Amino acid sequence: MVSFSQTEKEGDILIDKTQQDDTYRAGETIKVNAVIQGDLVIAGGKLIVNDSINGDLTAAGGELFINGYVADDVRIAVGRTTIDSEIGDDLYVFGGEVILTENAIIHGNLTCFAGNIEMNGIVIGKLEIKGDDVLINGTIKETSKIIGEDIIIGANAKFHKEVVYWNSDGEIDFSNSLINTKAQFNEDFGKEKSELSLTTFGTASFSLWIFYILSSFLMILVLHALFRNAFSNAVEGIENNWLKSFGFGLIYLLGIPLLIILALLIIIGIPLGLFATVIFIFSLLFGHLIAALLVVYYIKYKKDRNWGFWSITFLALVCAIVLRLLTIIPFVGIFLSVVILSITYGALTLKVIHSKKQLVKN
Incomplete structure (x- = not known):
């Protein structure tokens, strides 16, 4: 059985009781303060997930905060996203601003298309990022592909496998962030940056x-x-x-x-x-x-x-x-x-x- 919520008008939705099945909610503000045993699909202006989700999380809206554990995949299309918890599998995020705090742990791959991206956590799988301002200040266990207008490698950044990247200003200094691996600048990746434009979006990738x-x-x-x-x-x-x-x-x-x-x-x-x-x-x-x-x-x-x-x-x-x-x-x-x-x-x-x-x- 699936739990549906068909909101007729703007309003706040509070989920404070355990949901035994897949749950769908749409509203102005949605706060999840209870365990979701299945998948969760939410859409609204402000979205706050404070408890565990034992399936997938799919979210769209203005602002999203993930403070609880998500057991499976996370798919996000949100203006501003803040992740401060563990994701059990892959994370796909598309939006304006994306922040992964130092508490964020992605056990699968991280794929991110956004304007401003700040990654301070740990990615166990592969990393693929396309954005404008990109800050990497966390740990990536597998290979990385980074495309950005302005890429900054923080003091806490650690890359354990090969990095391929493109930066508008050319090659950058990875300093001590490379752990027995190398970083390679790829000029051809600059062409992929155009895939995010409104005129080509949806045709090239x-x-x-x-x-x-x-x-x-x-x-x-x-x-x-x-x-x-x-x-x-x-x-x-x-x-x-x-x-x-x-x-x-x-x-x-x-x-x-x-x-x-x-x-x-x-x-x-x-x-x-x-x-x-x-x-x-x-x-x-x-x-x-x-x-x-x-x-x-x-x-x-x-x-x-x-x-x-x-x-x-x-x-x-x-x-x-x-x-x-x-x-x-x-x-x-x-x-x-x-x-x-x-x-x-x-x-x-x-x-x-x-x-x-x-x-x-x-």
Whole structure:
């Protein structure tokens, strides 16, 4: 038996009783203070795991803290991740900032794609890192592959097997960190750095496809759990308002950047401008995921399908992959992206405007 939680609105979730089976949760803040006997899948703004998980951990969201033991694999797509415990098998992490404290022990391999990476713990298996600012100040027992704009090797770093790396400034000094092994600079690895760009992501590397699918699924899970009513309501009457939706969406895509610039030019408007910038960037990065959910809800509404929460979530993932493949086509992809995002945000905007008018009338 699997434990599901379909959160209708934003809220805090506390797991303080032992879960005997696989557990799924989505919410604004999720805190795990009890043992999970099976796998745990969580998605939300702030995620805190304080107790043991006897299966896999899969997580997506804004911020994640792992303070409890995880017996099997960990797969993460999170803005900021802090790991302060033992991982029984492999760790796959994709995000903005990743920190492994000195208490972190990864018994399998560590594969990490992120902006800022700080590794202070122990990796029993292989290490593969691609990022911008990379600090290695821990122990790696097997081979290492490190690609970064700026790589720093700390005083406590220990490499027990061969290291291959690429650094934007060329070769670096590994000092006394190499234990009866060697480090080799590979110029060709610089080409792999481009795999993390928005334009090539998902086309050049199978491993990046895996991360993309995982992160997309978990982000769709978050968006669906928190805003399912908004998607359901937005598709009503959309077939008669395609052009209107496109127009409102285009105003959003072109108008918001102008408003942000104006806000940043005024001192009192700087905080609002910065906040609007974050929201706007988020809407661009995850626009195709939001569009995928809207498409699935439209089909459900149009065809009168009796799809439940998880059916819609998985169908939206398939739709998101298709949209992603379409939007990476040169030139045509840019046009499709503008059209898709415009209709998506236009439809949502029109629904908000309609709802406000209804409130005024009442």
